[in-house]
Amino acid sequence: MDWVEELGKICEVFPPSDAYRVDETPPLIAPEPAENFVVVKPENSVDVSEILKFANERGIPVFTRGGGTGLSGGAVPTANGILLSTEKMVEIEVDTENRVAVCGAGVTLKQLDRAAFKNGLSFPPHPGAETATVGGMIATNAGGVRALKYGTMRNYVLGLEFVLASGKILRVGGRTVKNSSGYSLLHLLIGSEGTLGVVTQATLRLFPAMKDITVLAAPFQRMEDAMSCVVEISSKMLPMALEFMERRAVEIGERVSGRRWVSREGEAHLLMIFERFDEAEEAAEIAENKGAIDVFVATGKREQDDLMAVRGLIYEGLRNEIIEILDACVPPAKIADYWRKSNELAEKYGIELVTYGHAGDGNVHQHPLIYDGWENTYFEFRKKLLELAVSYGGVISGEHGIGTVKIQELAEICPDQYRIMKEIKSLFDPRGILNPGKVVLPNHG
Ligand SMILES: Cc1cc2nc3c(=O)[nH]c(=O)nc-3n(C[C@H](O)[C@H](O)[C@H](O)COP(=O)(O)OP(=O)(O)OC[C@H]3O[C@@H](n4cnc5c(N)ncnc54)[C@H](O)[C@@H]3O)c2cc1C
Known part of the structure; x- marks a missing residue:
């Protein structure tokens, strides 16, 4: 770490506080954080470029961190080096005419949702943690409950600015939905978990404002009946969300939220969210035909919130x-x-x-x-x-x-993909400075 003073000449350097040592990965499987690392907080791609050039010349590991809500240890600095936090890259421009938001990597999901809403638009994907950042959601190709109808992050990223390990700034894609311009570097970066480049800005697709929703809750005696209901509903319409919970999960959600679910009877419970009332009605009929013990239709906000809180808080009740x-x-x-x-x-x-x-x-x-x-x-x-x-x-x-x-499962269950991923990694990041020890390991598999 004899380079810290020199790094301080090109950017402000912060000591490592405990918050940067962990993400939301459950502690038993979370990686061990490094003893010594420093934190930098660049404001734009030029700052990031200078930091990466500095690190690449010296072979210093760089761990990019967004909101730290990840569940796979991706943002934990596992070797002595630099933790690059995107927390200062928070500008948002909403281009209403072209229905896109141009966001700094550190913009949170909550900030993006609000900006879209203020402009009469919406950003449909909704991974569970609202403090997740645009950079982190792109780097993990985050999904969430609305992916059934609206897809994952991959379906929303139209353009990206990112910085390679060498410090080269690249801009790919644009403000258009269509793009058939050769190999998609854009889609390679999506899901790359900080190992191929540092995302500094993204152009994200927005949708018209969300409509009022109807929520259905339906318990079933058997998981097979619940899933047969899911299959039939999905073949007739596209609900915003079709969630399932086994009984024990429902009990935990009830305990943590302090709200009541419709029934504790039955092995499998469905929570369904619809933007069209006629679809909710048709789905209720399908659920009844498939043997639902009961079908509860919630149109009022309070009762909808109660049902969604039970589903939404299960993880909270389980995490310890x-x-x-x-x-x-x-x-x-x-x-x-x-x-x-x-x-x-x-x-x-x-x-x-x-x-x-x-x-x-x-x-x-x-x-x-x-x-x-x-x-x-x-x-x-x-x-x-x-x-x-x-x-x-x-x-x-x-x-x-x-x-x-x-990593072990990726290498063993998907060995051919793993080998190609390692080659791609070495092309983008020949010295292996970007998030080392994540996704692929150089001398492994
Ligand atoms: C309560 C809870 C609920 C959740 N629900 C969901 C859910 O429904 N769906 C879902 O998909 N996920 C969910 N998650 C997981 C998590 O929110 C997502 O993985 C999210 O995308 C991580 O974003 P982040 O900004 O917190 O990233 P971080 O945790 O900071 O980082 C995650 C990865 O992205 C990389 N990264 C971060 N920023 C950049 C950047 N600018 N450039 C390059 N790489 C970068 C990091 O190096 C790391 O590898 C949930 C997590 C919690 C705690």
Whole structure:
């Protein structure tokens, strides 16, 4: 760290405070933060370029951090070096005529939502943490409950400004929805988790303002019936969200939120959100035909908030009891089967899973509860679980990314992809200074 004084000549350097040592990754699997690192807070791409040039010439690791809400250890500085925080890159310009927002990387989801709303528009994706930043959401290709109808971050990024490890500033894409101009560097950066470049600014697509919503809650005796309902509804309409919870998850959501869910009966519960009332009515009929124990239609804001709070606060209630939150995806029609087989597998290992997720897009959040001696058997179980998801035509991470926590699984379950990812990484970042130890490892796999 004999370079710190020299770095101080090109930008202000801050000591590492504890808040920068962690992200939201559950502690048992979170990576160990480095002892020594310094924090820099660039204001624009030129500042970032100078910092990266400095770091690249000396081979100093650079860890880019947005809101620190990530769940895969991506923003944790795991080696002595520089933590680059985007917290000062917060300008937003809303271009209402072309329905885009041009945002600094550090703009939070909440700030973006507000800016869009003030201009009579909306930004539909809504990953759960509102302090997540534009840069972080792009770097993880964040999703959330509305992905079924509105897609993930990838569907919203029209243009990007980013800085390569060498300090070169690149601008790709623009303010247009269409772009068939050769290989998409834009889409390579999306989901790259700070390992290929530092995103400094993004042009994001906005949509017309959201309409009033109708919320349905429907408990089912069996997961298979609930999922058969999901499949039929999805073939007839596109709800804004189609969420599922197993009974235990509902109980936790009720306890933490202090609100009542419609029923505790039944193994599987659906929460559905619609922008059109006629669709909600049709969906209620489908749910009844599929054997729902009850179908509750909420049109008033208060009752809608009650239902959504139960679903929205499950993670809060679980976070101190779990090893981690998994986010595999399977095709939606396979969820019930995957859920049953996962539980059978978990039982063999003596592991308890609490499960809920985004039924409409197949993103299943499974939470293994902490047990004695978990370090000895958990990772073997997890690999089998993720292999099971892939065997259904799924993927190992639907929205949280690889970070430090799933590198081994990526390398072992998807070895060909992993090899190409490593080659791409070395092309973008030959000295390996950008977020080292995340997504791919140079001498591994
Ligand atoms: C309560 C809760 C609910 C959540 N719900 C959801 C959900 O519904 N859907 C979902 O997808 N995720 C969800 N998440 C996870 C998290 O919010 C997302 O992964 C989010 O996209 C991370 O954004 P961030 O700004 O906090 O990034 P950070 O945690 O700071 O960083 C995440 C990764 O992005 C990289 N990065 C950050 N900024 C940049 C940049 N400017 N350029 C290049 N790389 C960068 C980092 O290096 C790191 O690898 C949730 C998290 C919590 C705590």
